[in-house]
Amino acid sequence: MVYSISRVDGDFRFTWDERLKKRADINAVFKKGRCVSCQGVKLFILQNELEQNRIAFAFARKFGNAVKRNHSRRISREAYRHLKSATRQGFDLVLLVYPMDNISVEERMKQLMILFKKGDC
Numbered sequence: 001m002v003y004s005i006s007r008v009d010g011d012f013r014f015t016w017d018e019r020l021k022k023r024a025d026i027n028a029v030f031k032k033g034r035c036v037s038c039q040g041v042k043l044f045i046l047q048n049e050l051e052q053n054r055i056a057f058a059f060a061r062k063f064g065n066a067v068k069r070n071h072s073r074r075i076s077r078e079a080y081r082h083l084k085s086a087t088r089q090g091f092d093l094v095l096l097v098y099p100m101d102n103i104s105v106e107e108r109m110k111q112l113m114i115l116f117k118k119g120d121c
Contacts, residue, residue, distance in 0.1 A: 014081045020056035020092055029056075029094045036118040040103070042096040043115040053121075055080060055093040063099050072097055079108035083116065091121050 020026055033046035048054065057076050059069050076095055082105075095112075 012081050012085075014077055014084075018052060018054055018084075020054040020094065025054075025092060026056050026058070026094055029092045033092070033094070034119070036115050038111055038114045038118075040098050040100045041108075041111050041115065042098075043112075043119055044094040044096065045119045045121055046092045048090060048092045050090060052089050053084065053087060053091050053093055055095065058094055058096045060096065060098045063097070068099075072103070075103060075105050075108050078105050079112050083109060083112050087116055088121050093121070 020029070029044045029046045033044040036043050036045070057073050059072065063069050063072070076097060080095075095115075
């Protein structure tokens with residue numbers, strides 16, 4: 001599968017059903033899922049029985065204040081929205097984000113493309 005930084009054709013909405021919300025589901029991904037990483041982020045991947053991916057965004061301890069975490073969360077969601085149509089479906093994903101100075105959506109997209117390629121999802 002070929003990824004590019006430009007927009008991928010598809011649905012760019014990030015619906016409520018695509019969010020991994022339950023603590024038990026998130027903990028299962030951390031415990032049973034496989035992990036791939038690159039500089040600044042780790043992606044935990046666990047296959048689910050659904051026809052779509054579900055994702056949660058988590059942050060390392062001492063990430064910063066709420067403003068920095070929320071800004072990073074918005075950037076991560078935006079990057080995922082643009083790449084989700086190019087990924088295989090049927091996975092629960094948890095993106096663990098580490099502090100990085102002034103990361104842009106394009107840089108986060110590059111990180112996600114690397115992780116999706118490594119994780120084969």
